[in-house]
Every structure is written in structure tokens, then in C-alpha cells.
Amino acid sequence: MKKLHSLALIGLPLALALSACGTSETTDDAKSGDNAGGPVSITDSRGEKIELDSPATRVVSLEWMQTEALVSLGVMPVAHADGDAYNTWVANAQVDDSVKDVGKRAEPSFTEIMKADPELVIADSTSPEAIVKQLEDKDVPVLVLDTADGTRQLDLMKENVKTIAEAVGKTDKADKIIGDLDASLDAGKKAIAESDAAGAKFAMADGWAEGATVTIRLFGEGSLMSDLAEGLGLKNAWTGEVDKEWGLGTTDPEGLTKLGDDVRFFYNSPVEAEDVFGDELAKNPIWNKLEFVTSDHLYPLEKGVWTFGGPVSAQEFVDQVVADLTK
């Protein structure tokens, strides 16, 4: 009996190994693509020079903001990270079914990225260093972008779109998108100045409720949403402390009393099922007495504005704010 045991122990992996003999590879396929356009040379946020013989058409993006930028420029990425939830969050720059998922942003799969046979990989400065190194060891050009800087969020976003556009040969399209956004900001600014909301302040938050507890996150100065609202001539009412990269701060219902009067309060409800601001906070006496609640200056954003996104999300946000305030 014992012998049998040992035999089985030895036999199993052996059988496993034998059944797995042979090779899986057939032939090496030729590298695809004669792309239009001449050579491209860009410097990324690390100061590395990325040289491409021609604008990239097979692009893999490892962060949503970059996926959004690519789609809005008319270049569907061949693969991107955290793909499963993207389409529910970014309404106006949807990816096709053809776009492969390469795993989570924190751990994108090297093998999956390589399988997509990319001409260019766009990573974020917070992407794992290991993946950038592994890709560059295989001579895959990696464009590393910095997507958060609380001192110039909007400008950085525009810059990133331009950089990406250069890499994929769509600079005209980028100029158009950014031009449209700037035009919307100007027009919106004028419209708001002539509306009832003239001189009003702005606040924006998202938040979560769990059990009986609640967390409120404010988009303070330095956040992309704040930069856009300022572009519309609004002033951010949240003066509490925010982080340096994203311009976000945390508070509780009591902390909202600091916003003061004459505030237009926008909120994004990140989880479909839970509307913290429209629903949960209605149970709170402080919330119910806040001036923007009593005077009905409370505006939910439509689903699908990625608040850390690119030009399409920014455009959508601007349109919604202007529509809400000039109603």
C-alpha cells in the first residue's frame, strides 16, 4: 500500500510532464504594418526619448486616462489594463470588444501585453516599474506619462493628449479636441456669467456609505474637475486640505458646513446602487440644512464622467455643468 502511494506520488507529475511534451510554436509571423507618417521622436515624463520609425497603430495603454485619450483620437488601442469596468465609467469614449484586457493596472500581464504585439505601450508614472523594464528589455517602446499634478491638472491632461497624439500621428485631431474643449469653456463661462449662477461658487464631491458610516471626498483645487470649473469662471468653495497629486480631500457631513452659502454642489455617485448624496445623506440633519441643499443647488453628474479622465470626460463634465447652471 505504502509502495503504491509513493509510486503514485512519483508517477503523477511524470505523466503530467510527458503529456506536455512537444512544442506550441508554429511559425514566426512577420511584423505587421507599414504605417503612414514619418519617424516620431518624443520625450516622456522620465526624460526618456521614445523613437518610432512611424506613428504607432498597435498601442497598449496601461491607464484609463490614456485609453480614453487614444479612443478620442480615433486610435482604438489593441489592449488596455483594467478593461472590464472601463466602459461603464467612461461613457463617451467606449472601447470595442476587440480590445484585449491585459490585467489590473497594478499588475498588468507582461505576456498579455506582448501577445498584443504592441508598437507602443503607454504607461503611467505609477505603473509598476517592473513592467516598464521588462518591456524595454524586449525593445518595446514605453511612453511613461505623469497623469497627476495638483498644480496644473488640466494643462497636464492637454499635454498628455498632445503627446499621445504625436505618438500615434493624430496631432490634428488632438488640436481639434482641445480646441473644442477650450471653446466650450469660453462659451460656458459667458453663459454662466449671464445666468442666475453668476458669481456662485462651486464644489464637487464623490463619496461612499458603508454600514452606517460615510466618507465624503471633495475635489479641491488642483483636481481636474476643479480646474475645469475654474475655466468656467467658478471658484472652488472647498478650501480644506487636499493632496498634492490629485487635489482631493476627505471630510464628513459636518465638514461640509465650511463650504458656506451660494455654492453649486456637484457630485458623482461612483457605484450605481448607492447614491450617497441623493439618498443616504438625506438622513443627516446637517446635510439637510446646508444652503445648497435647501435652495436645491445640488446637481448629480450623469453616469460615465471619468473624473480622472481625458478630453472626452472633461468635455462631458463642462457640458453638464453649463447645462445645469444655465437651466
Next chain:
Amino acid sequence: MTLRSLSGFLGLALVALAASAVHLTQGTSEIGLADLLDLAIGRGDQLTRDVFMGSRLPRLLAGVVVGLAVGVSGALLQSVTRNPLASPDTLAINGGAWFAATLVAAFGLSLPLIGQGSVAFAGGLVGAAVVLALSGGASGPARLVLAGSALALALGSMTGMLLLLFEEETQSLFAWGNGNLVQISMDAPVKGAVVVGVVVLVSLLLSRRLDLIALGDDAATSLGVNVRLIQLVAVLLSVLLAALAVTVAGPMGFIGLCAPVMARLSGRWINDVHKHRVLLPLSGMIGIVLVVLADVLMRLVPRGPFAPGVPTGVATTFFGAMVLVGVARTFRQGGTVPEAPSARSRTGSPFKFTVPLVTGLVVLLAGATVLGLLAGHGWSLMGDDRLLMGDVVNWLGGNSGNYVTYTLEERVPRLLAATFAGAALALAGCATQAVCRNPLAEPGLLGVTAGAGVGAITCIAFAGISALWLINISALIGAAVAFAIVYAVSWRGGLDSIRLVLVGVGVAAVGQALISFILISSSPYDTQLALTWLNGSTYGRTYEQVVPLIIVVLLGLPILLRHRNDLDVMALDDDTPRVLGLSLERTRLLLLVTAVVLTAASAAAIGLVVFTGLVAPHAARAIVGSRHIRVLPVAMLLGAILVSVADTLGRNVIAPDQVPAGMVTALIGTPYFVWLLWRSRA
């Protein structure tokens, strides 16, 4: 009640009142002491009243409810199990409640409060029921904590996995999972207060019977107490209390462990602390004081944009664990400690031939390696990305094509890291379990793993460094510091093994609290990266990171093998080694340092992998008996196989997403461990 007891209680009540008064003046608005005093004498304005009713009072009341509930819950559990380490944390009640809540959230369901309470209760109850079933009622205190800790680990891993996979749906849960007192309204704390009050009163009705049960099962039975029934009722009540606390504020770590311990220690000021009619309310009051004080401190200390989001449970854990360390320092070898492992330890081996066994394990490890090299998408050898042996041969010969080359170049170092980390952890577990003579003693329990985590997280969050080698060095330093603290604090003219473990548990919890604090307060958006690292990922590993680990394992094994006889003797008791003329403390230190280096090296290579150091030695002892000449190689191979297979599974089951290896080891290891405990029920 004597005057002295009365003044003791009054003193405690005064502390609670003072803490509450300070607590009320704290908040995120400008409302301060003067406004509140105005309100008290009926002159306050509307804003002050709203802030008081909508924010300050609910938060205070939540703290009071949670403190009372968890304090009494812990006291009940400790009495019923006669175990000072029993608590909602160590009996998987909090783990079960949190897992259930996370599962519901992951499916995008949003439940009303009563629904969330029921889910938490169900989760906690399942946790407690499994633990109690495994330990056969309350017959074996050590088994109870063992089973509870194992289950809590597995539940924690599954929760972590859900948090990783459903990042958006579960974003709030990371903070909530650590206990958060910020309330939406008075609703929950008021309802909670009523229910908790009733449950506590019911518990008090059991006081007399609990007193009798404390005399021992036989004595209590002979006095006409239905021991099993009372134990069942007490456990149900304590689970209910813990679930209520979880619903109001999330799991408030360590208060349930700490409050009853402190209550028992207060015998100098208060009479009859061992009587439950005193012990239960006293534990509740101490619980209240601890939670409110922790919340006061929490709002005094942290600064920065995310300070208001830092959950109070982080502070209670920190605070509670410090108290535990202080208490543990005074601990002497006593009657109420968990007894030595009994997981079918035999001196003889059921396998007559250890050599064939080891050979078999080596072949199994080879099989695991082959599986790791070849298996692809969907984990099986049939999946999309699988490779074949010929591919590996081609690769070794330098003849492989692109696809095979980059796949294997990624897989091989990861596989090596997993294999050797498993071996290192198993060896470290063998050494610590023998030296500490405690089945729970694995490096994770001694605070070493958490120390490594603190080091790494500090590096990631504060210095903004993502270079792996720097993270690794910080992890090493953290592990060494944590161990040095544990060792220095537990040393009191000798090293009592129970004291060492208790201090270790405390320091581990302090480390965990620090990790959560740093994560939430400084870089809440790096939680994914940190969660991944904290759960033992082999992601992106290269040979430079793996080689040091391999060297450490190759050096560690001979050291431990040389001391195999010392390990055998130490596992018996404290006296035998002395009688045999063994220089106990020096050998202990040497063996423990070896274990620390092994743990730190594995943490540096693949992050924090729980459970392997606990399970592999147990399994090895179950197979070959307790002699270390056999246990060491067998445990090492088992550990290597476990982590290797866990990594392969984690990489492939939900590809292209990946589950960190440490989560999988907990998932694989727990059923085995549960089975082990089940099989060896008394």
C-alpha cells in the same frame, strides 16, 4: 460592592465622561467648546444644534455602543473558552462579518442597515460556528484560537481578493474594514444602543452560570449547569454584539481582546473582577473608554488631506495592541495559556522510509514546477497560453521563438521566487514553532512579517519609491526592527515562550495598524499596489531579487539541521534543555534570528505570504512525526510546493488579472488545516 470597588468604577466613569467631553469638542467644523456650552444652557444657534445632533453626538454614541458591545463580547468569549486570546478578532467573527459585507458589496448590492446587520451577523456566526465545530465546543482553548486564526486568515485573504478584484465597487470597504465612526445619522447608533443594551443585560443574566463554568466543566455540571447550552448562548450573544458593532462602525480591532484582559488586571482597584456581574460591565466600560480615547487621539494626531478618512479602528488596534504588549510583558508561564500542538504529533513516522517520501515530494515539486512553467490562461495545461515541454527545451537551448521566450522569461524567476519563498517560510515556521513551543508561532505571529510590511509601505508611501530593491531593503530593516522589539520587550531575565508569542501578536497588530494608517492617510490611491504587495505577489520578479533568497535558504537549512536535536528538545519544555546542559537562550536567539532572516528574505522576494509558515510544519509533523531531522526537509518541500502551486493558480485562474500568491496559500492552506483540526478532534 465595597467602597474601593465603587470608587474604581466611579473613576472609570469619570475618565469616560472626560474623554467624551473632549470628544464632543472635536470635529471638522468651527463649532467648539464655547458654542457647545451655549447650546447646553439653551442659547445655542441652529448650526451648533445641527452639528451636535448630526455629527458630534452620533459619532460619540457610535463609539460608546461599539466599545460596550465589543468589550462585553470579548469578555464572554474569553470566559466561555477560558482563553485570554479569544476575541471577535481571533475567533473569525469579525473576519466573517467583514467578508460577508464585502461579498454583498462586490455584487453591487446596497442593503438597508438592518440588512447589513443581518449579513454581518450571518458572516460572524458562520465564522464562529465553524471555529467552534472544529474545536469540539470549548474543550480545547488552543484549538479554538488555532482554528479561529486560521479561518480569520482565510477570510481576510478572500476579502482582500474581493477588494482587489472589485476595486470600484468596494472602495469604501478598505477604510470601513478598519472601523470607522463617522456616522450618517443618529439612526444606527441609537438603534445599536438599544439592541446592544438589551443584549448586554441578557448576558448579565448569565453571570452566575458563567461563574460556575469558570470552575471547570465537571464542577459546573455537578452543580447543575448545562455547560454546553450556556456556552452556546454566550457565544451567540457575543457574536450578536460583535456583528452589531461591525454594522455600526466596521470591525473595531483589538478592543474585544484588550478590554477584558485589562478588566481582569484591574483587581487591584476593583473587587471580584473574576465574577461576571462585575467583569462584563467592567469590560464594557473599559471598551468604551478605549474606543472614545482612541477616537480623540485619532483626531488630534493625524494631519493632512486624508486625516478625516482614517478609521478609528486603526487607532484602537494600535492602542489595544500596545496594551496587550504591556500586559504580555508581565505574563508568566501560567495555567490559562494554549497548550502545545496536538495535531497528531507522533515520535514515530507512519512512513517507514523517509527517503522515498522525500523523493516523492521532490518529484511532486518537480511536477509543480512543470505545471508552473507550462500552465496558461485558465490555469490548466489545456488553456490558451499553455506551453509544452519541447518549448522549455527549446528555450533552454536558446532556440525558442519570441512568444515562448518572453513567456518563460517572465515565468521562471517568478516560479523560483515562489518555490524558495515557500521553503524559507516553512523552515522559519519549523524553527519558531519549536522554539516557542506554540502551534500558532509562525513568523507572521511574531510581528516579523508585519514589520517587513511597515518597512515596505513606508518606502512606497512616504519616499514615493517604487524601485523594488529599495522596497526590499526597507522590508528587511522593518522585519529586523520588529523582531528586535519583540525580543527586547519579551526578555525579562529569560524568554518565556508564551510571553514571546503574546508580545509578538501585539507587535504584529501594531504593524498592521501602522500599515493601514500609512496607506489610508498618505496615499489612498496606492491601495491596489500595496494590497498586492501585502499579499505576496511574485509579479515582475527578476533573478536579482531571487538569488539572495536562494542563498539564504541554502544557508538556513544547514544551520537548522545542525540544531535539529536542540529543536527536538526545545519543543518539549523549558527544563529538559537546561537539564541537558543546553545553553537555552543563546540557541534560542540563534534559531530565531535564522527564522527572521528567512522570513525577511522571503518577504523581500515576494512580499507577505501568510499561512505557509504555519501550515507546512504542521503538515510535516502530521506525516513524519515530531523529530526535526525529518520535519525540516519535509516541511521545506511542502512549503515550496504549496507556494509554487499557489502562485501558478493565482497567475492563471482569472488571467489576465492575477491574484497574489499569499491569498491563494491562505485559500489552499485553510481547508487542509481545517481538515487537520477536524480529524484530530478530541
